[in-house]
Amino acid sequence: MTTLLVASTGGHLAELYDLAPRLGVQDDCVWATFDSPQSRSLLDGHEVVHVPPATTRDAVGALRDLVAARRVLRGGRFRQVISTGASVAMSFFLPAARHGLACHYIESATRTEGPSLTGRLVARVPRTRLYTQYPGWAGGRWRYGGSIFDGYRATRATGPRPLRRIVVALGTHERFGFPRLLDRLVDVLPPEAEVLWQVGSTRIDRMPAGARRQVPYAEMQQAMREADVVVTHAGVGSALAAMRAGRRAIYVPRRRRHGEHVDDHQVEMARELDRRGLVLAREADAVTAEDLAEAATWTVAATGTVTPFRWMDAS
Template identity: 40%
Template sequence: MPPQWHEPTAVADPPPGRHLLAASTGGHLAQLAKWSKAIGSASDSLWVTFKSPQSDSLLQDRRTIYVPYVAPRDLRGAVNAFIHLIREINWGTEQFTAAVTTGAAVGLAALAAARIHRVPSFYFESVSRVNGPSLTGKLASLDPRIHTFCQYEHWAGRRWIYRSSLFDSYRTIPKHKVERPRLFVTLGTIYPYRFDALVDAILSTGLADSRTVWQLGTTTREGLPGNAVSQMGGAEFERCARIADVVITHAGVGTIMHLLDMGIFPVVVPRRAKRSEHVDDHQCQIAGLLDTRAISMVTEADDLHRSTIIAASGSAVRSMGVPATRNDTWPSVQSPRELPSERTEIS
């Protein structure tokens, strides 16, 4: 049986302790990792995500269940993930104090499984949803037993509680500008969306050379100057980002937050749905927010020029930490016994 709990008199963060933490790889997982520190997730919390270089690096030594990839708006994949989690997790032994997700279909599947087992459930909407909830968020908000948080005060309401933004903790600082910068280009790994417009725009600036590193995801190309790979591990990503004078990236939240945490002021180019570069234009929302806060150099692919990249080399970023926790309205919850670190991959 899960620990006894009572509905709080005011909406608070999840009660601290052993959490079920579920998210797709990329921005959702990066945000959940940050929120887990703010909400008091115990070190023996159980993570649910997809297997990738990012998850292997970010969740090293964490208890993890890898489920098969669930594409955006993939109902069948979400149902399969739900069934896997119902079967794979020993719900009686785990005694989760909360189930938490930052979105995507696999997160919704985890909350559905948690609700069946009477685990308090929490949905933190992505920082990329500037003007309202995602489809997954809308579905989660239909269940009044799921606590829903957003990161923008202007669209908070009865079902959505403003929690603060993960981007509140970054500030821009100046540094020496480089006239012939070394480039690191990272396009993310979301399947099956290509981003040829950005690759072409970078080539047109004349700044790509033998020093350039390209992390292309599904945007496979031949004959690019420098070194081109599809994916790379976390350590290699950080090495390439740190030795580059400028990092150029798509407007993927996970990549951007990682770069900002490293002190890097990136050039951010949003994917466009009209070019079949993503499922919708939510990257434009996040790009607009970054531009307003002046913590990235934001431009459209068609407007990326040599001068834009060189200008970006003259700035860096300082991280101020993570949002504070808000657990004042939850009764204390006794932490269950420690469980050993383990990883399970479901095929």
């Protein structure tokens, strides 16, 4: 019987894609996610069901996904549903539980201190098994399964690296821009460098030439591999993309008080990855030319020794 892998696009999809081989389900699975350049590039060659997009705390979008989920789950093809969120998890878990399917919810790596709103909601759904990526808050029904970052290690390279190519990735969230960081980078980045600007909904008076709202996943990965330095907002998908490309990114959290996100989970994420040495965490108004030079002297590589995710197989 087939596993249905469910996630919204962005960091949630990037996490589930990285985790799938550690779950042992990638050979017999179907993906349910939103239609976006990222999902089309990342899941090329996989069986994918596109469902209506739902943004942060989007009740209408969640209801549309619930209707889509009922349609997808008809016919008895699936034995279990696995999701990393966000609200699309709840939309699929409700009908999945009614069909008697096992539901597995893996909380995002951004949640370093406790479950998200989605995590708290899906915990009320019967048959749902709950996983955290941090042992510090495991307990009760929440089981520690491991972290998507366990398989990466940063190493300092020898000597300075010239800054000829730079990638800036500010995310693609429709509701939240990051003008503080874009303003800072326009001042700090060397004018002679070739820069790929992926800015999402961010707009400032001094928009850099060539700024793009979205960049396809494959193109972004290639650009990061060829870059001397990567600067990104503190999203988990951006961190994973930079690490896969071998880059220790300058990692800048959005702040709730500036209207850049609904909460400060990116601050927690930046602290965690900086502690692991996998990023160089900085505040938006504190990025310097020295930070660019420092980040360029590091590489990140997969260790090749990561253990399977500690999850409860429903078979």
